[in-house]
Amino acid sequence: MDITHVQSSFIAPLGGAESYVLALATEQARRGDDVEIVTAWTDPLTVERANQAGVRVRTVRVRRPYRPDQHGGGPAAKILFHSLDLIGALAPTPLVLDVQKPGRLVHVHRFQGLGGQVLRARLSPVVHTAHDYCLVDTTSTTIRDGLEPDDLGDVQRLRARAIWRAARHASILVFPSERTLARHRALGMPRDGVEQRVVPHGWPAPAAASPPVDPSVRPRFVFLGKLQAAKGVSLLLRAWALLGVDAELVIAGDGPERPAVEHAAAAGLVTYAGWVDGDAKAALIASATALVFPSLWPETFGLVIAESLLMGRPVVATPQAAGSFVRDGENGLVSADATAEALAGALRRIARDASLRARLARGAAASATALDFGSHVDRVTTVYADAREIFARRR
Incomplete structure (x- = not known):
């Protein structure tokens, strides 16, 4: 199969969506598919990494005042x-003519920075995976002042209608979870006009099993991710x-939250490890009693x-x-709410109870099968x- 993945920016260090695109493209190339990634912004290191996996990276020219990841x-x-x-x-x-080639399947992952036209299935079938909420929100999080409002306002509503004019011409819209789909619909995304499916993500298992933590x-708790307000730093x-x-x-x-983390590290309250990836990232997770994931969106x-979870480490979230991954008391702990007191309470429970830590670790390892x-x-x-069938019927 000939597959074109569209990701607006593809620059190291790779975020979650970018990492997923590379992992998916890598596995497809391994299975014998002809795979390319089309992007507007990339770097030599990322291109080389993709090429080594048998995936081509091609850039297209767009005019924007900044990259999508710079906000x-x-x-x-x-x-x-x-x-x-x-x-x-x-x-x-x-751009649509450049990306869509007859005979190829186009899989769009992030269109912001390229324009919603890339969602239209004009010359080839188009699948769009909603890795965030950019179909209905310019900020991609749907969060306002730490809350999840039922209405984002007239401006966002009008923008979403304009984006939908393109998105409804895609072949299939894919959502990683039922919650993600429900949130889109609650904010006004129509139920009809294009097929909408929930396809839970998976992730490649580590090369070797991690040793159990005594x-x-x-x-030892570990936080990994972008140091920004939405991630709960x-x-x-x-x-x-x-x-x-x-x-x-x-x-x-x-x-952006790095200065606050460095200040806490200078005071001896936390350890700051900088950005880690690859083997260093795996080693850090392997060393953890539990991962902390305090995201606010x-x-x-x-x-x-x-x-x-794939490395058998429970999660405090x-x-x-x-979401649907962390099940309270089974493979991790979910705080009562997104307050400092509630999160501290969940961390304190694990820190004080060795038997709880052991039970949650066993649950984490057992839940990895679904991934x-x-x-x-x-x-x-x-x-x-x-x-492909939907596109052929429409044609």
Whole structure:
């Protein structure tokens, strides 16, 4: 099969969606498919990494005031960025002709920065995976002042309608969880016009099983991810200050909240490991008593949760972050709410109870079966076949 993945930016260090795209493309190439990744922004290191996996990376030229992962340099730049995305949703652009080639299957993962027109199945079947909420929200999180409102306002509603004019012409829209699909519909995404499916993500298992962590040793909690407000970094620091037990917190990542993390590290409260990836990331997870995932927005798929469970490490998460993966008392703990007090309480329970740590670790290892990546890729392949049939009927 000839497959084109579309990801607006593909730059190291790779975030969750970018990592998923590379993992999926790598497995498809291993199975004998002709696979390319089309992007507007990349770097030599990422291109080389993809090429080594048998995946081509091709860049297309777009005009935007900033990269999608940079979130803008001011109000004027943001208005221009999203205005160009809207224009790209309503008017035909050369980009669609460049990406869609007859005979290829196009899988769009992130269209912001390229324009919604890339969702239209004009020359080839198009599958779009909603890794976040950019179909209905410019911020991609649907969070306002730490809350999940039922209405994002008139401006967002009008923008979503314009984006939908393009999205409804895709062959199939894929959502990683029932919660993600329900949130889109609650914010006004129509139920009809295009086929909508829930296809839970999977993730490749680590090359070797991680050694069990002795539950009697000093507890070690690990945070991995972008250091930004939506990921709950500030919440975690406040919760850690309330913990009151002997334990260690290692924070790895980079982003706008890095100065606050470095300040806490300088005070001896936490250990800051910088950005880690690959083997270093796996080693850090393997060393953990539990992973902490305190995200404040309704995560579509917590990649780092999957990595932790696959390595037999339980997860402490907020309700927004837990999704369907973290089951309270079975493979991790879910705090009562997204407050520092509640998160500290969950961390404190694990830190003080060695038997609880051992039981949750066993539960984490048992829950890894649902994340089998080979089965996930099989499900994606079925979606591709159905998308081809839908496209042929429309033509």
